[in-house]
Amino acid sequence: MARVWRWCPVAWNEVIWLPLPYVDKLLILLVRHDLNEGFRQIAFVAAERRLQRRAAVAALAGVILDDLQVQSASELANVTDKLGWTTDAPVDLPPELKAALPRFDRAAQHVGQYLALHNAFRKEEALGRAEAEVYALQRSLIAARGRYVSRLLRVANEWRRLLEVERRNLPRATREIPNPFVFGNPVAETPHPIFTGRQDIAKRIEASLLGASVPSTFD
Numbered sequence: 087m088a089r090v091w092r093w094c095p096v097a098w099n100e101v102i103w104l105p106l107p108y109v110d111k112l113l114i115l116l117v118r119h120d121l122n123e124g125f126r127q128i129a130f131v132a133a134e135r136r137l138q139r140r141a142a143v144a145a146l147a148g149v150i151l152d153d154l155q156v157q158s159a160s161e162l163a164n165v166t167d168k169l170g171w172t173t174d175a176p177v178d179l180p181p182e183l184k185a186a187l188p189r190f191d192r193a194a195q196h197v198g199q200y201l202a203l204h205n206a207f208r209k210e211e212a213l214g215r216a217e218a219e220v221y222a223l224q225r226s227l228i229a230a231r232g233r234y235v236s237r238l239l240r241v242a243n244e245w246r247r248l249l250e251v252e253r254r255n256l257p258r259a260t261r262e263i264p265n266p267f268v269f270g271n272p273v274a275e276t277p278h279p280i281f282t283g284r285q286d287i288a289k290r291i292e293a294s295l296l297g298a299s300v301p302s303t304f305d
Contacts, residue, residue, distance in 0.1 A: 109138060113145035114152070121171075129176035142177050147234050150183060154190060154241045159252050162245060163198035166191055182232030186223060186242075193219040193245065206257050213253060220246045 113131070117124030132142040153168045172179070172187055179187075196216035203209045220242055227239040 109141040110144035110148060113142065114148045117145070117149050125171070125176045132177045139177075143180065146175060146177050146179060147183060150179075150187070151234070151237055151241065154238075156245070156248065159197055159201060159248060162248060163194055163201055165194040166198065180232055180234060182227075182230050182235050182238065185230070186227065186238050189219055189223040189226070190241075190245075193223070197249075200252070210253075210256060213249065213256065217246070217249050217253070220249060 109131075113124060113128055116127055128142045128145050132139050135142075150169065150172065154165060156162045156165065169187065169191065193216045196212050196219060200209050200212035200216065203212060224239065224242045224246065227235055227242060
């Protein structure tokens with residue numbers, strides 16, 4: 087792919103005025119082949135080929151949208167790792183992407199918690215948090231503007247469909263009831279009797295109970 091990119095006019099011609107077709111697609115293929123080299127070339131185009139900067143941004147957006155495409159809950163949970171590079175992207179991302187990515191990331195983290203848990207009630211809670219995050223994302227995208235809003239909304243719709251499938255397959259959950267009984271340390275057996283030889287204490291208790299006009303308390 088690096089050899090193919092070197093033949094692209096954007097790589098060697100500094101004065102291309104018109105946008106060239108498929109430059110963003112070529113950069114995406116370069117990222118898929120070699121992540122570091124692909125990002126290096128995207129940064130190069132954005133900085134040194136100002137007239138082609140839009141292609142660099144489109145390439146980054148294409149990589150992000152491809153990584154957001156998932157087919158299962160386990161793939162959805164892995165999105166957080168796949169998009170870790172976006173925090174240090176080589177080109178400033180469009181506003182609609184910068185606004186949507188944190189919500190996608192939080193939803194993916196909740197799904198990861200859902201898959202890691204074993205208790206049915208806790209799993210349902212984690213899945214509910216993921217659904218709420220995706221639902222809020224859908225609402226924000228409906229009112230948003232930008233070149234990539236429609237594609238982001240399609241991804242959010244697909245995520246919600248996957249989460250609904252997970253909920254239908256989730257067994258019925260019951261809330262855990264905390265155990266009210268707290269056991270103290272057991273009395274260890276010793277060579278000396280620990281419950282004998284306390285006649286003075288027993289006499290004080292007996293005198294207090296039998297001779298007092300009001301109930302007594304003991305420390």
